[in-house]
Amino acid sequence: MAVEATEYPDLARRYQVTGVPKSVVNDRVEILGALPQDAFVEQVLAGASEPEEQPKA
Amino acid sequence: MALLSTADQDRLRAAFAAMTRTVKIVFFTQTLGCETCPETRQIIDELPALSDKIAIEEVNLVLEGDKAAQYGIDRVPALALVGKDDDGADRDSRIRFVGAPSGYEFISLVQAVLLVGGREPALTEANRMKLAAAIDQPMTIQVFTTPT
Numbered sequence A: 001m002a003v004e005a006t007e008y009p010d011l012a013r014r015y016q017v018t019g020v021p022k023s024v025v026n027d028r029v030e031i032l033g034a035l036p037q038d039a040f041v042e043q044v045l046a047g048a049s050e051p052e053e054q055p056k057a
Numbered sequence B: 001m002a003l004l005s006t007a008d009q010d011r012l013r014a015a016f017a018a019m020t021r022t023v024k025i026v027f028f029t030q031t032l033g034c035e036t037c038p039e040t041r042q043i044i045d046e047l048p049a050l051s052d053k054i055a056i057e058e059v060n061l062v063l064e065g066d067k068a069a070q071y072g073i074d075r076v077p078a079l080a081l082v083g084k085d086d087d088g089a090d091r092d093s094r095i096r097f098v099g100a101p102s103g104y105e106f107i108s109l110v111q112a113v114l115l116v117g118g119r120e121p122a123l124t125e126a127n128r129m130k131l132a133a134a135i136d137q138p139m140t141i142q143v144f145t146t147p148t
Helices: A009-014 A037-048 B006-016 B037-044 B065-070 B104-116 B125-134
Strands: A002-004 A022-025 A029-032 B023-029 B054-060 B078-084 B090-098 B141-145
Touching: A002 B104, A009 B141, A022 A037, A029 A037, A037 B125, B006 B104, B023 B037, B023 B104, B078 B104, B090 B104, B104 B141
Parallel strands: A002 B090, A002 B141, B023 B054
Antiparallel strands: A022 A029, A022 B141, B023 B078, B078 B090
C-alpha cells in the first residue's frame, strides 16, 4: 500500500512519518529510507514474524 | 490538455506494449469532500489511451461502500490494481495507492501496472523463496511518500 502522507496527515502522525520514504511492515517494523532489496526483504521477514496489529481506520 | 507530454506518452505506450495481461485500475472516489479525487482521475485517465490492456473502473465510496470494503478501502482517492491469473479470472494484486499518484508516485504506479500486467518481478529467486517460506499470514506493508 503506497500512502501519500500529505493527504493523510492522520496516518502520517500515527506512524510518525517525519521523512519519506518510510515503510511500515505489519504496523511493527519501520524502515526509514530506501533499502537495497536484500535488506528490505530481511525487514519484511522481521515484520512478518510479529503478529499484525489491526490498523485503526 | 494532457498532463503527459507526447514524448512521455510514446515512452509509456512502448513500455505498456510489453504487458501480457490486462490490468484493471479500480479508482475509489466520492463526489464531495475529496480534494484530490479530480486530480487522481485526471492522472489515471491518461493510461487507457496508452494500452488496450489498461482499463479503469470507478467505485464511489459512499454509494458502493460494500464494494470498497471488499477491497479494504476506506479512504479516497485510492487505487487498487487487479490483474488476471492464469485462467483469466480477476486477481486482486493487493497493491493499493492511497492519495493522488502525482509526481514520482506516478512512476511507481506505472511500475505497478507493468508488474500486474505480467512483467517479471524484480525480486531475486532467493528472496522470493525466503518470503514464500516465512510468510503464512496476511500482512501489510505501507510505504509513505510525499509529492515531489
